[in-house]
Amino acid sequence: MPDVLVCHQLSFAWPDGTVVFDRLEVAFPRGRTAVVGRNGAGKSTLIKLLAGDLSPTSGTVTGATRIGYLPQDLVLAADRTVAEVLGVADVLAALAVVDRGEGGEIEFEVIGDRWDVEAEVGAALSRFGFDGIGLDRTIGTLSGGESVLIALAALLLDRPDVLILDEPTNNLDRNARERLYAAVDDWRGAVILVSHDRELLERVDQTAEVRDGEVRIYGGPYSLYMEAVQSEQQAAQRALRNAEADLRRQRRELIETREKLDRRQRYAKGQQDNVPRIVAGNLKRKAQVSAAKLMDTSRGELAEATAAVAAAEERVRDDDLIKVDLGATTVPSRRDVVIAEDLVLRNGLELSLRIRGPERLALVGRNGVGKTTLINTIMGTLPPRQGTIEVKVPASLLPQRLTVLDDDETVLAGVSRLAPTADDNTLRSQLAKFLLGAEVVARRVGDLSGGERFRASLAALLLAEPPPQLLILDEPTNNLDLDSVAQLTSALRQYRGALLVASHDRHFLDDLELTGRLDLDARDTGVVG
Numbered sequence: 001m002p003d004v005l006v007c008h009q010l011s012f013a014w015p016d017g018t019v020v021f022d023r024l025e026v027a028f029p030r031g032r033t034a035v036v037g038r039n040g041a042g043k044s045t046l047i048k049l050l051a052g053d054l055s056p057t058s059g060t061v062t063g064a065t066r067i068g069y070l071p072q073d074l075v076l077a078a079d080r081t082v083a084e085v086l087g088v089a090d091v092l093a094a095l096a097v098v099d100r101g102e103g104g105e106i107e108f109e110v111i112g113d114r115w116d117v118e119a120e121v122g123a124a125l126s127r128f129g130f131d132g133i134g135l136d137r138t139i140g141t142l143s144g145g146e147s148v149l150i151a152l153a154a155l156l157l158d159r160p161d162v163l164i165l166d167e168p169t170n171n172l173d174r175n176a177r178e179r180l181y182a183a184v185d186d187w188r189g190a191v192i193l194v195s196h197d198r199e200l201l202e203r204v205d206q207t208a209e210v211r212d213g214e215v216r217i218y219g220g221p222y223s224l225y226m227e228a229v230q231s232e233q234q235a236a237q238r239a240l241r242n243a244e245a246d247l248r249r250q251r252r253e254l255i256e257t258r259e260k261l262d263r264r265q266r267y268a269k270g271q272q273d274n275v276p277r278i279v280a281g282n283l284k285r286k287a288q289v290s291a292a293k294l295m296d297t298s299r300g301e302l303a304e305a306t307a308a309v310a311a312a313e314e315r316v317r318d319d320d321l322i323k324v325d326l327g328a329t330t331v332p333s334r335r336d337v338v339i340a341e342d343l344v345l346r347n348g349l350e351l352s353l354r355i356r357g358p359e360r361l362a363l364v365g366r367n368g369v370g371k372t373t374l375i376n377t378i379m380g381t382l383p384p385r386q387g388t389i390e391v392k393v394p395a396s397l398l399p400q401r402l403t404v405l406d407d408d409e410t411v412l413a414g415v416s417r418l419a420p421t422a423d424d425n426t427l428r429s430q431l432a433k434f435l436l437g438a439e440v441v442a443r444r445v446g447d448l449s450g451g452e453r454f455r456a457s458l459a460a461l462l463l464a465e466p467p468p469q470l471l472i473l474d475e476p477t478n479n480l481d482l483d484s485v486a487q488l489t490s491a492l493r494q495y496r497g498a499l500l501v502a503s504h505d506r507h508f509l510d511d512l513e514l515t516g517r518l519d520l521d522a523r524d525t526g527v528v529g
Contacts, residue, residue, distance in 0.1 A: 003027040003063060004162050004190040005050055007215075010059035012049060019213070020045050023059065026215040028208070032184065032191040034201045034222060037210035039450040039481040043194045044072060044166055046210060050192060051164045064190070068160035072167040072194075072479075076147050078140030085139060086124075086154045091117050092135065124153045128179050145172045145367045152183065165193040169200055170478050173367040174504050196482050198222060198507035222482075247305040254302055321490040322455070324433040326462055330496040331469040333357035336392045337498040338378060338470065343387035345373045349520065353389075355470075355498055362509045363502040365520030371502045374520070375474055378500075393469035393498070396461040400475050404457040407446030411436060411456045414445055418464040427463070434459040435487065451484045458491060469497040477505045 010024040020042045028050075037043050048054040050061055051069035076085060083089040091114050094107040114120070125133055128149040139147055148168065155163060165184075169177050177199070184191060184203055195201060201222035208217045209225070218225040331337060333356070340353040349370040355361065363371050376382035377389060379397050398404070405414035415427055422430075431441050434455045440448070448456060461468060471492075477485050489511045492499065500518075503509055 003029050005061060005063040005192070007049075008060050008062065010049065010061065011057045012045060012054065013057050021049075021056075021213055024213070024215065026208070026217070028063075028190075028192055029206060029217070030190050031205035032187075032203065033193070033206050033208055033217070034204040035192060035194045035208045035210060035215075036201070036222065036225070036482060038483050041210045041481075042213070043210050043481075046215065047164055047166050047192070047194050050162075064161035066159075066161045067164060068155035068158055068162070069164045070148070070152055070155060070166065070168055072170065074148060074151055076139045076151065078138060080139050081136050082125075082133060082139070082150060083121075083135040085150050086121060086135070086157055088114075088117050088121055088135075088157070120157065124157050125150075127156075127183060128153055129175065143367050145176050148172065149176060149179065152180065156183065156187070160189065162190045162192060163187060165191065165195070167195055167479065168193065169195060169197040169504075171367070171475075172504065174364070174506075175366055177504060196477060196480055196485060197505065198482075243305065243308040243311075246308065247302075250302040250305040254299070320435055320487075322434050322458075322487050322494075324430065324462070324491065324494060326467070326491075326494045326496055328467040329462065329469055329471075331358050331393055331498055336390075338389070338391055340378075340389040341387055343377070343389055344385040345370055345377055346382055346385060347373050348385070349373065351520075353518070355500070358496060358498055359516060360499040360512060360514045361501070362512075362514050362517040363500055363520070364504070364517055369520045371520060372474060375472055375500075375502060378472065391470065394466045395470035395472065396464065396468035397472045397474065398457060398461055398476055400478055402453050402457045404460050405445045405453075407444065409445060410443060411441040411445060411448070414456070415441075415460045415463060418460050421465060422463070430463055431456075431459055434491070450479065451481065451487075454480060454484055455487065458488065462491070462495070467497075470500070471495060471497055472500045472502075474502050475504070476501065477503060477508050 005028045007024050007026045010021055010026075011019075012021045013019045035043050035046060045054065048071075049056055051067055052061075053069060053071070081089065083092055090110050091112075094103070094110040095115075095117070097103050097107045098111070111117075121135070125131070130146075130150070130153075139150070142150065148171065152165075152168065168180060172180060177197070181200060181203060184193075184200065191204075193200070193204070201207070204221050206217055206219050207222055207225035208215050209229075218228050336354065336356055337359070338353060338355040340351065342350075342352060344350050347370045351374075363374070365371055373382060375397065377384050378391060379395065380391070405411070409417070411431065412424060412427060415431065416422065416424065419427065428438065428441060432438075436452065436455055436459065440452055440456075445453060445456065461471065476488060480488065485505075485508060489508065492501075492512055499512070499514075501509065501512065501514075
């Protein structure tokens with residue numbers, strides 16, 4: 001069957017001249033395709049080009065023309081009704097006129113063949129858990145996650161040829177995610193999606209990787225893609241080792257060739273005294289020509305070996321993990337970290353809580369239940385209605401918006417501000433372990449890429465004085481690429497203090513090797529923990 005979307009000689013550059021794609025050639029097959037890659041690789045740019053939300057600098061996108069697009073930064077006017085977002089407000093109004101016996105040609109034209117639109121809309125909304133929702137309800141009365149699901153329901157009602165989704169599970173709680181997964185599973189059209197949600201990525205038929213301005217499509221879901229990449233990297237590492245060994249051999253042979261020529265020249269010079277001058281001159285010229293050919297051959301082989309090493313290095317990825325000593329964050333196993341008694345949060349949630357020692361807890365619950373309110377109460381930025389809460393150790397919060405460092409300060413200056421007694425050389429060494437090199441730490445925080453800013457913020461918290469013995473993270477994987485999620489997981493596994501993580505990302509929580517969970521939806525006694 002033909003591909004659904006084809007990029008031919010597609011180029012795109014931002015107004016500042018930054019080139020994202022240069023004559024890209026890629027064809028997206030039918031079925032479900034996940035687009036993956038590092039932050040800044042161009043995933044969302046590619047998605048917007050496919051959806052027609054961006055115009056290419058040159059080249060074309062051909063194929064399906066009826067495209068449904070759910071952007072990552074979805075913005076719906078607060079005063080729009082559910083019916084308006086679903087695109088059925090005019091049809092429903094026309095049906096109401098006909099039901100009153102007042103319908104005319106205009107109303108019948110608006111209705112077309114959509115006489116069962118109410119049942120159709122009801123089924124679409126029921127799929128996403130909106131049974132009984134009023135179609136005249138305004139979007140401003142819904143949560144951000146509910147608005148995403150309403151927008152997705154609108155796309156499904158429109159029945160596009162291709163459904164394009166950019167990070168659709170961001171801000172969705174567990175229940176909403178399950179409903180979105182089911183909708184993607186049931187959709188019979190083509191789907192192209194960008195996501196860091198591992199569960200969603202396991203539901204696709206192929207995985208398209210964006211890397212270095214190119215797009216390569218692997219068959220199968222994310223797990224098979226990772227196996228293929230791992231196999232490729234093992235082969236690339238072997239090729240690099242072989243190329244480096246050949247380069248070392250060529251260098252040794254070049255040295256041996258020079259030594260051999262030196263011996264020949266010394267011998268030839270001694271022989272020239274015993275033969276006529278003209279004969280000696282001929283012998284010298286022949287020796288020089290022979291030596292030049294031998295050196296040219298050796299240098300050529302050395303250049304080829306050097307080029308082979310460079311080519312092998314390009315095939316080896318630099319997807320490093322964070323490796324840092326966080327022993328200073330250790331908290332004794334019997335020590336109280338957080339004690340909350342008879343606590344009533346600002347949203348009315350009642351609970352009691354005790355965290356001891358290096359417990360690693362997942363904070364879970366549906367959107368709106370009070371996870372962020374509890375976090376802010378623990379951090380002291382939001383007082384409770386009643387009850388007491390005590391935090392017994394130094395605590396830090398990694399917020400969703402990564403506001404730990406100021407945009408106008410350099411990375412080094414920002415980290416130094418939080419660790420005032422550490423010298424710059426020590427901090428540079430520590431920051432390098434967070435994959436922040438000398439060039440990066442000298443840049444303004446506001447100029448960092450998303451992944452760099454995330455690592456800088458995490459480093460600033462973990463290297464702070466005093467080091468945190470309680471670390472709280474609020475939906476830390478939202479808007480992170482999968483490499484950054486792996487880096488975060490690597491750092492948190494080395495963290496020795498108490499950990500409280502609010503997240504709907506099941507794979508991420510499983511990888512953290514947590515010791516328990518605080519489920520704000522499942523409190524029968526009012527006591528959590």
